[in-house]
Amino acid sequence: MGDEGARVAGARRTREALLEAAAQVFAERGVQAPVRDIAGRAGVGVGTVYRHFPDRAELVIAVYRHQIDECAALAEELTGSPEPGQALERWICAFVEFLVTKHGLGVALQSDDMSLRSLHSLMLDTLVPACGRLVDGAVARGELDPGVTAYALMRAVGNLCLLGPGYDREDAHAMVARLLAGCR
Template sequence: MTEEPRRRRADARRNVDALLEAARTVFATSGVDAPAKEITDLAGVGVGTLYRHFPQRSDLVKAVVEAGIDAVADAGPQLSAAHPPVEALHLWAQRFAELLATKRGLASALHSGGAAFAGLPGYFVARLGPALAALLDAGRADGSIRDDVVADEVLHAITALCRPIPGHEPHYHQRIVAVFIDGLRRT
């Protein structure tokens, strides 16, 4: 018999959400080694609350990255419902490029070899691949997107296009991604 995971109380869920948002902000400005107090002050919770939910720094870093991946994946159906396929794909790719830009500050932690990060590449593909595939399928169905590319290729291409380039800010990468997405249009 398998036990179902306990549901979090509403206040605990709010605390976790506040910690993740605060950590994302602090990591972007001060790096992943910023003092825990900086994160908890911004979240409006105590340090004990941070360590109750995220016992290790790596647990918090991983949760921040997963929350970013989830937000981009979840945006796919929303964008598809609100926009024509090519526009939805473009908007989704911009969100993905933004995720990669914010992940840049976390890169050294993610590539540290820590056991907490081992499953992130699989999580990345498992969450983002289907969202992107659905956007590509919608564009193929209405004839606006070429049919000779698959989601994995597009994920890898956008990831490669968003690698840091000295002297260029993240908005540069969003422009390059826009050019790439334009190249996926059927002519």
């Protein structure tokens, strides 16, 4: 049909509205926010959420995948830099920025909730290896303690990015910087 495209376009628009709404709601009330709230924020019915994202995990992943991919890409870019230590530092800094901006991801990463297991997997599959290469490079140059693994490092950084009253983005950045300093 000739109007096939229109319907698909409409669906894509809805999907995007949902992602937008979910990102906001996740940031405000956490990844466990009621589906209804997300639907409401997006101005759609609950059924629509389920049509696009059969389970919560898929929605969470979809919301963060973009930025996770960007992070991975940045790591790629920095890999092989002549200054591995600095490269790692810059990457971690970008990662922190990502985490504190899209707050809610931190909680999601920390949670051992079944429904968010796949977010862990996504991280493990894309970010950890990417970060791993930077870590390896820095270790090879003696600019990082060989006892530091990419996973534990990212996990720690992720935790340090859990904001709260009296502990804001600046604090997170500062603390992560100190952690890194201590990893040399």
